[in-house]
Amino acid sequence: MNIKKILPQLLTLLVVILIFGFFSYNAQVNMENRGITFGYGFLSQESSFDVQFSLIEFDGSHSYFRAYLVGLLNTILVSVIGIIFATIIGVVVGIARLSNNYLINRTAGVYVEFFRNIPLLLQIFFWYFAALRALPLPQDTEPMFGVFFLTIKGFFVPAFIWNNLDIFIYSIIAAIISIIFIRIYARKKQENEGIQTPVLSISIGLLIILPLLSFLFGGVDASVEVPVIKQLSQSGFTYEGGIKLPPELISLALALSLYTATFIAECVRAGVQGVSKGQKEAAASIGLTPNQVLKLVVMPQALRIIIPPTTNQYLNLTKNSSLAAAIAYPDLVLVFAGTALMQTGRAIEIVSITMLTYLSLSISISIFMNWYNKKIAIKEK
């Protein structure tokens, strides 16, 4: 090794270490001067505040660590919902932009230009307060299908109450495993004998029949709990029973997916347009139907262009979900970097944990998408 090559690297490393050292030393001295102690022990203390919506059981008697989990799960929940809807809307709009129909094409174009050019925070406020203004009070709500109640206090949906839920879940897992085996078998059969198996209909059939069998023979039983209106005061009502989705979650998921979908739509459009015309013409000339052209020739190539920039959009959506604090959706920032930080005053500890958490979330999404990208990349044989 050449010393001329190593020396600059070492010096850079030294400078970085010195900078970090300076800042942590500085923080330590300042905190000592103001009588602030440092430590993560507070995580096991009783949190003594409540949260309006959580996926796991939580109240003030639980620890700050559990409050952190509540916030984290809520962040993941809204991100997953947002990613699913953003992808669906994005793909539809992206393909619509390529349509030969002028109206569809223009509508998609206007949607993209409109939603991606307005700051996200404004859109979140718009959807939240628009929802609050537009939604009826609980007592004025017209039920949808008799069991869904969309009100200003939230979207109340029926809940299932299960007996032997585990057997039901096993039956679904069994169905999924058998589908995987059938797919492998079908592919081999096609490669060896050239015969296509109707995999899709078999899969759907399995997914319906196996869980149904668990109902008939496995002792699985589900009853539905429908929300019931409850009077709180002379003018105030709410619903009891069932599952409640707060309006904050609905409007945040809506704003995030509508905003991110515009970027995904552009990725999809670019991806499809990136496949050269000759490919489609060649596919058509060997007698593939338009559907097969899209499925077997265009999409596999387009996906390779679409995936990497779409990964970025998924990361953005996850990070943007931290704007939740503005409209009272109890995500990681509101619960942990908000209330918990305020009650404990442990700014450095809590902000560092929050930063690490977002970093890990982003890296996990990134790793998964990279894996998927590699899987669909051209495999040279």
Place this chain on the structure above:
Amino acid sequence: MFKYLKQLTSLVAMVAVLFTFTTETMAAKKSKTLKNTQKKGFVRCGVSQGLPGFSNADAAGNWTGVDVDVCRAVAAAVLGDANKVKFTPLSAKERFTALTSNEIDILSRNTTWTLSRDADIGLTFVGVNFYDGQGFMVRKNSGYSSVNDFKNGISACTNLGTTTELNMRDFFNSKGISYEPVTFEKADEVVAAYDAGRCDTYTTDKSGLAAQRIKLSSPDDHIVLPETISKEPLGPVVRQGDSVWEDIVRWSLNTMIEAEEYGVTSGNADSMKTSDNPAVKRLVGAEGELGAALGLDNDWSLRIIKQVGNYGESYKRNIADTGILPDRGPNELWTKGGILYVPPAR
């Protein structure tokens, strides 16, 4: 040899500079904040993002309120001009970090004095400028006349990162009522959500309820329930570790309250110099050397009274005349049945 001379000189110069810094900080250790404030020419004051009566900016950007007046009093005492204040609007969540990280020098933002805040996170509370308590606002047509009418499933809107969140839990828990807390970062969003019907009740300090009620679309359709569920002594806060600055802020506030007690107002302060009462004469700087004890001149308290007024004037101007809380309640002098009682300035 000469090759290194240049580097050597600069090294010596650097060490010399470092030493000057150290000696300077040691000399100024008495009050770094006071020195910095005098150098900058303004007091850096953290206030709310808009709470009428306490700290609120008008369309022209002029701040008014009883919390604002505390910072103005300090500016009058330290810099001689009550207008030399730079106000930084802060959310409940940001306020303590802004103070401990040196962004502001006084936090005067309807902040509740509690043990953990005082002892645990590098803050020092210097006094109380408003005695408050948490209450509930509800719609008139709800028929609620007391917190005892609350039922399971009630939703309550409030601010994030306040003692309110904790009191609310204690309260509903002790009553055995299940509730839905809806917490926003900014007060304006709390008001908007409550106004739209998202929540059945809006809970915060009663002064805050009275002030925010004005912002509702039809204030007369809402009432504040009579019960108070907590003690909320609100007061200015400074960083821990600068006891001289702490004393200046404390006694600026005390001066305003004591001035009301002795009947010294912004109008009659100058004429009080010839008063027969030595306590009054000390208050307007005509007797004693009280300013020197704080590192200030002797007219510091006279300037506070003349430029900002006494506590009663401040309360009347900001809270009573604006219709927020015409009745002073506990925030009346101890001599008139309230609990405002400050140590003597002597």
